[in-house]
Amino acid sequence: METPMADVEAQFSSSIFNKVDRSVKLKFQEVVYTVDIKNQGCFKNESIKKQILKGVTGMVYPGEMLAMLGPSGSGKTTLLTALGGRLGGKVGGTITYNGKPFSSIMKRNTGFVTQDDVLYPHLTVTETLVFTALLRLPTTLTTQEKITKAEDVIEQLGLTSCKTSIIGGPLLRGVSGGERKRVSIGQEMLINPSLLLLDEPTSGLDSTTAQKIVSMLWDLARGGRTVVMTIHQPSSRLFYMFHKVLLLSEGNTLFFGKGSEVMDYFRRVGYSPSVAMNPSDFLLDLANGISSDDSSQEDQNEVKEKLVTAYKSNLAENLKAEMLEVEEHFNDVSDQKKSDRWSTSWLQQFSILLRRGLKERRHESFDVLKIAQVVIISLLCGLLWWQSDTAHIQDQSGLLFFYTGFWGFFPLFQAIFTFPQEREMLAKERSSGMYRLSSYFMSRTVGDLPMELVLPTVFCIITYWMGGLKPDVTSFFYALFTLLLSVLVSQGLGLALGALVMDLKSATVLGSVIMLSFTLAGGYYVQNVPAFISWIKYVSISLYTYKLLIGSQYEKDQTYQCGNQTCLVAEYPAIKSIGLDGQLISLVALVIMMVLYRVIAYLALMRIGVPKK
Structure with missing residues (x-):
């Protein structure tokens, strides 16, 4: 009224x-x-x-x-x-x-x-x-x-x-x-x-x-x-x-x-x-x-x-x-004492935008359907892989690769929606000189972190111990750290795609194609990749994540029961093709991709709200 x-x-x-x-x-x-x-x-x-x-x-x-x-x-x-x-x-x-x-x-x-x-x-x-x-x-x-x-x-x-x-x-x-x-x-x-x-x-x-x-x-x-x-x-x-x-x-x-x-x-x-x-x-x-x-x-x-x-x-x-x-006899705005370009400092902008973003998205921060989805999938995985051990190394490696797949797609599609939905608001506020793009970008990214990290943590806690993975605190935190890093990389890819394309339908299709390509080249489905297309694995989030997860569970001299004899885990075909070495390289690769995707997203956003002269 x-x-x-x-x-x-x-x-x-x-x-x-x-x-x-x-x-x-x-x-x-x-x-x-x-x-x-x-x-x-x-x-x-x-x-x-x-x-x-x-x-x-x-x-x-x-x-x-x-x-x-x-x-x-x-x-x-x-x-x-x-x-x-x-x-x-x-x-x-x-x-x-x-x-x-x-x-x-x-x-x-x-x-x-x-x-x-x-x-x-x-x-x-x-x-x-x-x-x-x-x-x-x-x-x-x-x-x-x-x-x-x-x-x-x-x-x-x-x-x-x-x-x-x-x-x-x-x-x-x-x-x-x-x-x-x-x-x-x-x-x-x-x-x-x-x-x-x-x-x-x-x-x-x-x-x-x-x-x-x-x-x-x-x-x-x-x-x-x-x-x-x-x-x-x-x-x-x-x-x-x-x-x-x-x-x-x-x-x-x-x-x-x-x-x-x-x-x-x-x-x-x-x-x-x-x-x-x-x-x-x-x-x-x-x-x-x-x-x-x-x-x-x-x-x-x-x-x-x-x-x-x-x-x-x-x-x-x-x-x-x-x-x-x-005659130009009016008080000139430009003649006033020159002030800073921005009304507030970077830290103030970041703080205000973060609070505003959390208030605006408070209805979806703890979305019941999203939480229920993750918990149900976690329990289902825990029951399907209930207390598997190294005697079932194929099953364990399958669970670890499921980690890479599910937590590759889930944060990707969550992040794709971020900037297209706020394009009009960003254009309006940027064109009026309300805040720096960097303060907006950081506040928007940080504001999404709680749910982006809490849900995979819950997933890992449930599936890790129910699935019978290595019962060692160090190994658990290694796997959890790898999973969270993978989530941040996938989120960065989603932010970049959303900012570049700015069309939800097109960005979703493109994201699906890219992530499926990464999954296929992840080293689980195909171990002998032809040389002319093997380059995909070097940019695959799935491969580096899977490699780190494998490294969190197995060691080079570890053995498992294969029939009536004892075999080296490192010689198991699905693990041999990935290798247990190169853990540091995989970690560095994921960190580089996490930063690179966000830089791409930031550069793509720079074109919004600022007229081209």
């Missing part, structure tokens, strides 16, 4: 609606953006260049709210992303903030609210805003002061009644859509931004809730902020709240100016609504080339061309002249 917003004047007196210390005048001139689109033809793939923005120009002052209108595909979100310094690729034209280009300091003073509310579903409203405050607010504030600011934002945005409710998601009941949107805005308002950019802030909301959101944004602009938003089809009462309007059609500008003057402008160039209607509906019709109910497709293209020509003839030159005349 929606929480009613407080009185406008009362809100205006509160801190997030107060005037900002640094005002930003945003200017964008002849902004052009082109992308390469792959066109799959009959015989070959061709790359076609498509121009998304075609020389868009405009200017927004502090205290103003600019609404960018246009049909889907008109370039609204692309332009907004470019204004926020988040657009990858080559952006043509000029975008300045108080006359200077986008910088890391400007990034720290820019709030960007995406169309989709990218929030952790299992965190409460309070937890979401408190963790954001701890990460984004500077170290000059104490932890308690940051928490107090988050609580103030909760109160000022009318979220008090739902502050203990979880955010929720598509399959998890949580707060309403309007409350979720206010949480997203609240995350950006914590930093008291000079420039606030919002992509479709009223999307999916009813008219009353949309009115509350836009009224709040109007108050924020009144406090001296520069507010820019994309909006698809606002109601008439929302439309007249916008100080300026930018109308786009297929990347072309059809109008830029005061919202109160837009209808008069189109009347002057020969386009008026035939009946009384919402101005935004009329503008969207024009942007689609519809000037009357019987407009044909050919007429629509003609209407668009006429409107583009009319804009260039009537408004474009005047706008350029106005932009040249305006």
Whole structure:
């Protein structure tokens, strides 16, 4: 249920609606953006260049709210992303903030609210805003002061009644859509931004809730902020709240100016609504080339061309002249005393992200099904291999190889899901400069360690002693250490695959193929591997793990009863092909792979959330 917003004047007196210390005048001139689109033809793939923005120009002052209108595909979100310094690729034209280009300091003073509310579903409203405050607010504030600011934002945005409710998601009941949107805005308002950019802030909301959101944004602009938003089809009462309007059609500008003057402008160039209607509906019709109910497709293209020509003839030159005349007299964000790139230290980021991750994943940390799966398999293995001894060396070696197989696949598939599921969140927070990638990566990896290591430990304790493996404490811990190291290596491989592919289906298939290849080359199924494919065993996690497990149980001079005679364990075919020597080499190989896979995962994540210039 929606929480009613407080009185406008009362809100205006509160801190997030107060005037900002640094005002930003945003200017964008002849902004052009082109992308390469792959066109799959009959015989070959061709790359076609498509121009998304075609020389868009405009200017927004502090205290103003600019609404960018246009049909889907008109370039609204692309332009907004470019204004926020988040657009990858080559952006043509000029975008300045108080006359200077986008910088890391400007990034720290820019709030960007995406169309989709990218929030952790299992965190409460309070937890979401408190963790954001701890990460984004500077170290000059104490932890308690940051928490107090988050609580103030909760109160000022009318979220008090739902502050203990979880955010929720598509399959998890949580707060309403309007409350979720206010949480997203609240995350950006914590930093008291000079420039606030919002992509479709009223999307999916009813008219009353949309009115509350836009009224709040109007108050924020009144406090001296520069507010820019994309909006698809606002109601008439929302439309007249916008100080300026930018109308786009297929990347072309059809109008830029005061919202109160837009209808008069189109009347002057020969386009008026035939009946009384919402101005935004009329503008969207024009942007689609519809000037009357019987407009044909050919007429629509003609209407668009006429409107583009009319804009260039009537408004474009005047706008350029106005932009040249305006003096850069606003306080420059870049002129403020240069601060560190990050609001908090690496250790603080790591600690906060670790706590946030554990809270978000607390519902799955001790997942009953996952624990039951491991315990049941452990007991089944213990019963099947009940008190086997060296007289049944084939069975024992089979149990040891099962260790490598089960604990190769299990952590692999758990880890594959890690980064694809958090891609949107990582992109959002990295692009806003919230934390270092290294602190996120380490906190995410360390946060998963408890369950990654506890379950195989339980498995090893049950199966080792039930299965009748070598009843020696040293041998047990040797086997346990080997198993845990193998788990960390498999987890690293899963992290790398997930980060590289970022598609769960493709990463899962690729992981299955790789791990099955490692298992087949592990030295248990095939002992005489042809030379031309034997290289696989040198990169096989299974081989090195199996070799260490064999070494934990048997020694070179150890014997076993084979029929009526005594034979050397080292001469048993399944063990001879693996060998009891080279334990240190196997250990070093696994450690190298553990580190290497994580380095690959880290490098793959570096491309997320940072625009390519």
